[in-house]
Amino acid sequence: MKYKKSAGQNAKERILDVSEKLFAEGSFASVSVRTVTSAANVNLSAVNYYFGSKKGLFQAVYVRRATLMNHERLGLLQEAVGKARQEGRAVSVRELVNAMLTPPIFWLYEKEKGLSGYIRFLARAYLEAASDMENVLSQEVDVFDKFVPYFQEVNPSLTVEDIYWRIHFIMGVMHHTINHLDRIGLLSHTACSVETREQTRDRMVAFCCEGF
Amino acid sequence: MKYKKSAGQNAKERILDVSEKLFAEGSFASVSVRTVTSAANVNLSAVNYYFGSKKGLFQAVYVRRATLMNHERLGLLQEAVGKARQEGRAVSVRELVNAMLTPPIFWLYEKEKGLSGYIRFLARAYLEAASDMENVLSQEVDVFDKFVPYFQEVNPSLTVEDIYWRIHFIMGVMHHTINHLDRIGLLSHTACSVETREQTRDRMVAFCCEGF
């Protein structure tokens, strides 16, 4: 029951790949359907054929890797929890923050696959959400809820309010690094050079952990 | 030599006020000239008459309050420096971070004047800059350079690279709070309620200081 053509169902994926990258670099309104389709070497009407509308394409770009992203984060969380339980101790703040930040930052440095584009797309989608697609970030936010009990366990003096504020700040550090990593050299007058993904991650984790 | 009309030179200011607010809520491309002019109750061609182009308007919105913003930050810095010198001590990290964060956060909470809109406009302009207006954020960045020596003084073990990375993270905390302050309640499932500007500022300063 599968119908293929020369370029076949690659076309749909190709549109997703291209628009993921374009939406990562510009706003929703600034990226036209024509730019997408010509960059993907498909017909203009392909976007409406496969995704119904431009907005449908945007949401499809989000959905494609959303579960994978969250799965990775929760995987690291469970890994840290398991290791801690095995050693008869509570999960450390560093492990928690590490589980939150490692997937997006490692994705950001991944150049060959589209993961880098996706993570930058996500950071932008957060601002786009204000106008239209509120539900886009709901899935993203749900993941962080899972971390709250562990933060409470390791530091019972913190209220839920305190924890959410810190999670909010961590997201700020994360999003800003995603959006402006390539401009850190310009900010610092070339004092800061490009680092490995581990170095960047460790800097962020260190900064955010101290905030707890 | 002044030529006024009924609405007179208010028109220009009115356009700036309105587009400051609109650009704060949507991207550059998503806000049309017609939306601006009709919201400002001026003729469509007024934007091109006063500012040459849509992009000229955008830059004019930025320029209008840029110096005031930076002046306030540097004022707080000098104030802290003077107080520290008088007491024969080095400026504390808390004072430095406070000088960086207080103006934008206090502006954010200022509702009557357009300062709240401007600060949200600024946070958005940072992302818009990627495509076109690189020079927009140059002035913003220069201010932070002034803080670097004081950070070095209070903690000589830090390299310039370390300091700029921390400034980068502070900017992340700041921008994210500016962009998503109204959604902190949604993130936390109403665990976090709206606070005073001082409470929010203190939370941010505390989080960022620990990172040093």
Place this chain on the structure above:
DNA sequence: TATCGTTTAAAACATACGTTTAGAAAGCAG
């Protein structure tokens, strides 16, 4: 009042936009 520079107004410009349509081309089943 007449004049000049400034500001507003209405209309049109050319282009770009997202979307729709109708039909051709292609793949699979019988």
Place this chain on the structure above:
DNA sequence: CTGCTTTCTAAACGTATGTTTTAAACGATA
């Protein structure tokens, strides 16, 4: 092959975009 569904193409639709043009209205000066 013949039917049938899926995929792709080209063209057009209607509307929205930023900008320009032309002229009218206005305020101050002389």
